[in-house]
Amino acid sequence: EAGVAQSPRYKIIEKRQSVAFWCNPISGHATLYWYQQILGQGPKLLIQFQNNGVVDDSQLPKDRFSAERLKGVDSTLKIQPAKLEDSAVYLCASSSRDRGLVQETQYFGPGTRLLVL
Amino acid sequence: ELKVEQNPLFLSMQEGKNYTIYCNYSTTSDRLYWYRQDPGKSLESLFVLLSNGAVKQEGRLMASLDTKARLSTLHITAAVHDLSATYFCAVVNTGNQFYFGTGTSLTVIP
Numbered sequence: 001e002a003g004v005a006q007s008p009r010y011k012i013i014e015k016r017q018s019v020a021f022w023c024n025p026i027s028g029h030a031t032l033y034w035y036q037q038i039l040g041q042g043p044k045l046l047i048q049f050q051n052n053g054v055v056d057d058s059q060l061p062k063d064r065f066s067a068e069r070l071k072g073v074d075s076t077l078k079i080q081p082a083k084l085e086d087s088a089v090y091l092c093a094s095s096s097r098d099r100g101l102v103q104e105t106q107y108f109g110p111g112t113r114l115l116v117l
Numbered sequence: 118e119l120k121v122e123q124n125p126l127f128l129s130m131q132e133g134k135n136y137t138i139y140c141n142y143s144t145t146s147d148r149l150y151w152y153r154q155d156p157g158k159s160l161e162s163l164f165v166l167l168s169n170g171a172v173k174q175e176g177r178l179m180a181s182l183d184t185k186a187r188l189s190t191l192h193i194t195a196a197v198h199d200l201s202a203t204y205f206c207a208v209v210n211t212g213n214q215f216y217f218g219t220g221t222s223l224t225v226i227p
Contacts, residue, residue, distance in 0.1 A: 033215070035217075040220075041219065041220070042121075042205050042207075042217030042218050042219055042220050043160070043205075043217045044217070045214055045215055045216070048213075048214060055212075055213070055214075056212060056214050091159060091160070093160075104148075104165075104209075104213075105150075105162050105165060106150070106160075106162065106215065107162070108159040108160040108161075109159060110158070110159050111159050
């Protein structure tokens, strides 16, 4: 089974530029998450999709961040314009609730390391 | 917002010793996860704890959950160098949103 794929793996931009990240979840996983992990901290949930609908985006800075999940599969996360404090690793994860069980395991992609200069 | 605190933040221990990492959370939840993250790598799921009193063990790691105390522990038995990593707990709220702890950076010294 292929894992969660993300690209690019690394990105360096200047402040006020735009950047986009792509995520391809595990096949069949309905739920997709984007997290921001700042160096030395735990991941912070930015947005959660269930199929192509948004479940939660309460911690997404909507003035500069946007995300979409067209057709309920791949997803893109965009930052426009970027600020210095956006430097972080952006992690994508997907999950599929086992039928009849509460348990839900998240599978994380390798992440995209963003450096804003 | 659900708050998740781990302690200690940093842990340096000798091989062969035992130690416990603690994870406290602020509101009711009946699902808690433990993850491992190696430097420069992504997160790997270790345990899912679903109910009060749940205990799971894998090798030298054992995790437990006390939902009444809002506390989970990750116990390390006879540590080896391969266990050096950062360990995160994550708690799920009623809206199925994951909240991660601050992480515990573990270094096992030969």
